[in-house]
Amino acid sequence: MSDNVTLSLAEMRELSETILMDNGFNKDHARSITDIMYACQQDNCHSHGLHRLLMCVDSIKSGRIDGTAAPTITDAGPSVVRANANQGMSLLAFQAALPQLIEKAKKNGIAALAINNCYHFSALWPEVEKLSEAGLAAIAMVPSHAWVAPAGGTRGTLGTNPLAFSWPRIGKHPFTFDFATSQFARGEIELYRRAGKALPEGVAIDKDGQPTTDAEAAMNGAMLTFGGYKGSALSIMVELLAGPLIDDLTSKESMEFAQGKPEAPYHGEIIIAIDPNLLSGGKTLANDERAERLFADIIDQGARLPSQRRYIAREHNMKRNAVEIPRTLYEELLTLRKS
């Protein structure tokens, strides 16, 4: 028996929506969450694919997430949309505010979407790619929980604070990246811990603020940012722009709010969209060619653009109209179905 189960794309969607609705999310939430997990799984991003259904169900079981919350979208300024998730998952709020964000960015050149009061578990690249599908460049940032020490520090203060960016390429998949400003993702440390493997140097400190390669000690201590003091500065920027700037929680406040419950972190998110057509004075085509010369020069020397592996997986999975997930995950997911 294979260790993997093959699901058709339609089966994957149906499984996800059913589990979500069986556990208290309404149809709108179930669809918006599924859209993102589907996109991740289709690209073989296993960490943010169907695996996250477990967290969604844990989150709603903890009793604080409103699985039926309708987001409130406000025109908060000529170039600002505010989406209050009203204690629901972030994704429906994002989806509901997206048309207004696109419209404002195209009309004004640049616009921001502030999502507030949301539970958040998802990768950011599917969101910035939605904007580049509309011909816009986009940056997205979220805090998380205070697991990460600032450069020179001894304890967790910052979140894993991912930063995602997407640039639209005419007739091609966009140039997209989405990375944690921590050296490792939280889940990676957990994988090392379960496997009893030593962490590389420079990834974490223990509860006394001392460097450690012990994953258990790291889980009880703090993670470090990537790229030393530069990555640390960047992480603080994410903390500020996706927190106090938009009247929402820092990673430390979010962690306090969670009270140790196994739910998705609760906080805000910021997404900035910029229109290359307006910013280039209508010279989109010439500048698309200029960007393509840059990408070509990178690829020509054997370097990879971020997300290239993801796009290869996407094409493969779309062609065969299926994804593979571990049998253990599949069986665990089946236990969450009630219908």
Add this chain to the structure above:
Amino acid sequence: MSDNVTLSLAEMRELSETILMDNGFNKDHARSITDIMYACQQDNCHSHGLHRLLMCVDSIKSGRIDGTAAPTITDAGPSVVRANANQGMSLLAFQAALPQLIEKAKKNGIAALAINNCYHFSALWPEVEKLSEAGLAAIAMVPSHAWVAPAGGTRGTLGTNPLAFSWPRIGKHPFTFDFATSQFARGEIELYRRAGKALPEGVAIDKDGQPTTDAEAAMNGAMLTFGGYKGSALSIMVELLAGPLIDDLTSKESMEFAQGKPEAPYHGEIIIAIDPNLLSGGKTLANDERAERLFADIIDQGARLPSQRRYIAREHNMKRNAVEIPRTLYEELLTLRKS
């Protein structure tokens, strides 16, 4: 005899303006360039202080920079200002466009300034700090010359591509950072070369794309980005947003344009300004306190906020109303005076 010369702040300003005007910059350019060098020198940022007068004079001597170019400021969209430097130095264009950028950011919540066709030599932090003085958060980016290899690459394609950020703090110096996305600044490699010192590992590759610690080989090869593939992705983002997005040159195009001349790089710059008051729905005070709790938690564990050393130097130099510069630099600068 001391190796340093002490100049009063007024003497420093007078020296800088005189040298610039003696060498072909008009009064407006001389003042706007001096403002920024003055700010850097006052903060003991020697690399971007009076030292850069040498580059300014070299640049104008090379015959392509227009020392009298008046920038053209255009209202390029509800949230976009365009400043065409018209082949002059960037700083006068920035200064001329600043009021409109502030006005648009405060009115609309977020706005962008695209500076085009400018020669550029300056640190970015004085610019983003001008915006945080006006109560705005700001991000600035510029390309440079194609000295930096992408992660996994073998040759220079990207610039040192600095990213600067400033966050306004009520009653305090702002939270500001300004760093190259290359591991080292170009000038640092040059200092190692002159001193005959070996570079640390991971900073550069030679002309065959092989790792090197030889500074001479690094100057003929390429520098590496900070933080591996994440820093590389960030550098590409800077390249795109400060280049093709705003219809201006990439670092590679800028390097080709320079034809090896010893002048400041010619390209564009992007600055994004965001209004915390509008984005927080008018809750600036409560969110300033929230940001301060974050900063306090960082400092409390013995970590430093970026720019703290700079602010200490500033207070010291303002109090004594003087700066110190190396005697060798001072004497070299005196030879550039013609009046």
